[in-house]
Structures are given as C-alpha cells and as structure tokens.
Amino acid sequence: MTGRDRIVVVIVVLIVAVIGSWVLVIGPKRDQADKLGAKVTAAQNQLTAARAQIAAAEADRSAYGRNYEAVAELGEAIPSDDDTPSLIYELQNAATRTGVDFLSLVLNGASSTPAATTSSASSSTSQAVTATLPPGAAVGPAGLPTLPFTFTFQGNFFHLASFLGRLERFVVATNKKVSVGGRLMTLNGISLGAAPTGFPQIVATISATTYLVPASEGLTDGASPSGPAAGSSANTVSGSTSSATPAAAITP
Amino acid sequence: MRAVNLIPDDSRRGWRGPVGGSGGSVYVLLGALAVALALVTLYVLTTNRISDQKAKVAGLQAQASQAQSAAARLAPYVEFAKLAQARTATVRGIASSRFDWHGALAGLSRVVPANTSLQSLVGTVVPGVTVGGAGGSATGASLRGDVSAPAFELTGCSDSQDDVARLVSRLRLIDGVTHVSLEDTQKSANGQSGASVSSGSGGGCPKGSPTFDMVVFFTPLANAGADGVTSVSSEPVSSTTTSGGSR
Secondary structure, eight states, rough: HHHHHHHHHHHHHHHHHHHHIIIIHHHHHHHHHHHHHHHHHHHHHHHHHHHHHHHHHHHHHHTTTHHHHHHHHHHSSSSSEEEEEHHHHHHHHHHHTTTTTTEEEEEEOOOOTTTTTTTTHHHHHHHHHHHHHHHHHOOOTTEEEEEEEEEEEOOOOOHHHHHHHHHHHTEEEEEEEEEEEEEEEEEEEEEEETTTTTTTTTTEEEEEEOOOOOOTTTTTTTOBTTTTTTOOOGGGGOOOOOOSSSSEOOOO | OOOOOOOOGGGTTOOOTTTTTTTTTHHHHHHHHHHHHHHHHHHHHHHHHHHHHHHHHHHHHHHHHHHHHHHHHHHHHHHHHHHHHHHHHHHHHHHTTOOOOHHHHHHHHHSSSSEEEEEEEEEETTTTOOSTTTTTTTTTTHHHTOSOOOOOEEEEEEESSSHHHHHHHHTTSSOOOOEEEEEEEOOSSSSSOOOEEESSSSBBBBOOOOEEEEEEEOOTTTOGGGGOOOOEEOOTTOOOOEOOOOO
C-alpha cells in the first residue's frame, strides 16, 4: 500500500467517522434540542395564558362588590322562591298609586309536566329539579322556573292602563342598565270587562308569569358580601349546563 | 571518503518541506483533528443548549404552575362574574321582549271614537293564552288564532256601520298595529246588554246600533313562547349596570 493509498483510506475513514458521529451523536442531540425548543414555546404560551387568566380574574375580583350588588338587586326581580308577600305588597302599592282596586291574586299552579314526552331519565331529572321549587312553580325546558299568576283589579280604563305600565316598569331594561324596582313579570294576557258597578269601572283580569332563579343556584349562588363561594355553580345559570360561556339559550 | 553536503537543508534544491517524504499525512491528520474539534464543539454547544432549554422549561413550567394556582384561587370570582352577567342578561332579555300593554291601551284609548263603546277587550300575547274572569271569552277567537302575535279582541257597538268602518281605520293608527280584522258587525234589533269598557257615550249598546267583533294584531314579539312566556337567549353585556328603580 502506497502512501497515497493510506491517505485515501484515512480520509475515507474520517468521512465515515464524521457522518457516523453526526448521525449517531450530534443529530439526536440536535433533535432533542429542537424538541426542547418546542417545549419552551409551549411552556411560554402556557404561562402567558395563565397570566392572562390571572389578569381577568383580578379584574373580576376587583369588580366583585359591584357584581354582588347587581345580583342582589336582581334578586328582587327574580327571587329564589315565590316570595308572595313581597309580590302582594308591590301589586298593592302600584294599585294604590294608580287608583286601582286590587281584588285578587290566584296562583294558577304548576302544569309542571314539561318533560312528559321525554325519556324517563330526563323526566326524573325534571322531577328532581321541580321538587326543589316552590309549590306551583314549573321548570321550563332550559330550567328557568316560572310561576303563573292571575290577578284581578278594578278601576277605570285609564287607571288600569297606567297600572299596567307601572307593573312593566318594575323592571326596566335599557342597553346599558337594568333598573329593578320590583318583581319581573310577563303579562301574557289581559281581559277587560264591565265591573258589577258599571261603567266607567271595569274589571281587569291579568294572566302573568313571574320568574325564579334556578334552585341549584339560589339567590347569590352561595356568595356573601365578603366573597364568592368556592366551587359555585355559576355556569349553570338558568339551569343550562354550559361549561364556560354564560351565553346560554334561556327558554323559561 | 564520504562527501558531506554542507548546504543547509532548506537551501538545497528540491527541498520538500518539513514533512519531508510523509506524503501529506500530516495534513490529513491536521484536518482530522480540525474536524474532530468542530464536531466536539458542536456537540458541546448542542449539549449546553439542551441543558439551558431544560432549565428554561422547568422554570417556565414552575411559573405557569404558580400562575395557574393563583388563577384557580381566583376562579370563584370569575364564576360569580359570569353568574352576574348571565343573570343580568336574562332579566334584560325578558324585560325588553315584553309586550307594551300600557302603550297599546293608551293608543287604543286615543283612537276609539266618541260614539263607539267597547263591551269587552281581551288581549293576549300569543294565541292560546287563557285569561279568566270578566270578558275572558272573546268572540274573535277564530281570527285570533290565525296570527301568532299580540292582539286585542274587541267587542263593542257603535252608532252606525260607518262608525264601525271608521273605527277599523282608526285602530290601524295605533303604534305597532299590523292588521285589524273585522270578524262581524251586526245591527241588532234588541240592542246588547252590558256596560262598556271604553266609551265616549257610556252604557250598553242602544237598540238598533251595530255590534262588532274585531281583532287588532300587533307586531309579533321576537321571543314569545307558548302561553306567552318569554323565551330569551341571553347574551351577556360586559358594561351592564343594575340599579334600583322607582316603582
């Protein structure tokens, strides 16, 4: 073997050694480094997301007092139970102010078979929910309990019209603000007929629906003025079981 | 006697360098060493990079874990904020989608002519709503069921058929009225008993005056469900305030 041959052999051996070390040692290390780079990016994203969560949560914590106040005030519009005494008081107060005679209030009772045509599982669930409601309340398809009433009033036409306006103004909603001054109710129908005493006195029979907060939540979902309850069921607003967004469809 | 070349090596003709006759093996060796050095350097740098990134990942994960723990501690506040938003949106949705009874009755009182008496008025937000008590049975029930919208079913009497036609025209002037359907108008020989609900003349229907049944339809409510109970899809509004109002 000449000197030239030896050099060629050595060069070939060197090339093989270089390729081998690249493939067997350096290549895997570089792959590992790349994977770790991806892990670093993921961890940074995780940290950023967690910090954003904290920022949002801090904002919610600083707004807690305002939120608690809002929920407490909404409790007047949508109480946790039938709260009939306050309803009577509010109706009588509105009737007195508008010169209308408050004759009667009748709880129509629950036709509480919303799941009559559904499966037995959902039926039993509905029954369990209904069992926690005040007597006469019915649970709508999405879980918001309703309480139907029939009121009877007597007065002249204009006073009754004014009275209906006052009932509607118990809760006034604008784009930015919800003003609560009494029970939220939907007037489904009214019937005006002649009063026994004759014109201009007329009797108004009003079919109305009032609303309750879901029994699973209660008025404030266990929160107190000092802080919220841990593990609250806030995301089950109105009985729907949305996990993250409160923008659930509510169908009383 | 052996000749001795006294010329220095590097001055001799044909000098081949310090490696002499090694045939370039030294260069190969030097090259191999350089390549080896490069490979070792690359290996060390890569190893250092891996170590740095491992430490970085560990640090970031620890920070993220701490941040998540802090966020978890604050989670009840987030949940309560969602509850407040959702409940406000629910109340707003129901309150803003109700039928304006006061406005409709006020409009009705403005358009009923003086010589027209209403014997009964039944208003419902959707067909099928039952309202008990006086005036609860409407004669325009068949027409009422045709349109799923708030409606007034009116029964009354007027001085003449022309006045009935005038009433129909004037009822269309009420805000939100989409259609006025006259079910019947009949001149009764005996008159109709009963006091009026809204009248310019007062009292029951005089003998020979036409009685009418009509239905006044209003703009449909967007979220009226069965039995008139409001169905609402609540969308939380971030900048919502709630305040106690006057009654």
